[in-house]
Amino acid sequence: MRGPRAYASFVGIGLAAGLLSGLFGVGGGTIIVPLLVLLLGFNQRLAAGTSLAAIVPTSIVGVTSYxxxxxxxxxxxxxxxxxxxxGAQVGxxxxxxxxxxxxxxxxxGFVVIxxxxLFLVIPSRDSRFLLSWFAGVGLVVLGFGTGVLAGLIGVGGGVIVVPILMLLFGFNDLEAKGTSLMMIIPTAISGTVGNLRHRNVDLLAATIIGLSACTMTALGAWLATQFDPKVGNILFAVYLAVIGVQMGLRAVRDRRKA
Incomplete structure (x- = not known):
């Protein structure tokens, strides 16, 4: 049985994930997965599946805002x-x-990349994307790769897609974020279907986190239009570095116990 602390944690994780989702154009898996593991003791596979399910409603609200x-x-x-x-089914x-x-x-490793x-990309509000056959093939490759990541480690792929759309495809930062969130919706649904078949989803936790996240996503999207894009990139990079260090330390501790 779960106590009030667990449910409060689900709500808190959802609020944080929703704000980051709207602000950075990501599904929120980069915060949901590590916090489920670090705070609530989820194993990595269950955390990934639960995160991907929670991302669905969050991304819908986010893409609407953008x-x-x-x-x-x-x-x-x-x-x-x-x-x-x-790609998500493969993952x-x-x-x-x-x-x-x-x-x-x-x-x-994903967080490090x-x-x-984020430090290599120089965001711009004036960039414009031009669709061509070559760009279309590149988008297919990018989409498949992020789908595999989504199914494998429970992130929607936005933290990879947004920088690549800006760096290689010439998107401005807001359009990259909005497009990323649109891509995440069917990706997360597809991955969740696969995870449900393998019983890798805590539906109650995913529902609470997802609905809580929806209350903050629109605010995050609005803040993205107000912040300088360089400042946003630096803040997100610092946050991810902290999460990556925590997950790395936990992996090292688990290896020593084994």
């Missing part, structure tokens, strides 16, 4: 989503065959 500001590139988002849905199948420590180190990319 769409109201005209910051969603619909055709690229659909290309990314179609490829990501396939959920692979996740059941990988050990907990390996999954944890995958998450840490994202932190580096």
């Amino acid at each position: 769409a109201l500001h005209g910051a969603v590139a619909w055709i690229p988002a659909l290309i990314l989503a179609a490829a990501a849905v396939v 959920t199948r692979v996740a059941t065959r990988i050990s907990q420590p390996v999954l944890r180190w995958c998450f840490v 994202v932190v580096v990319s």
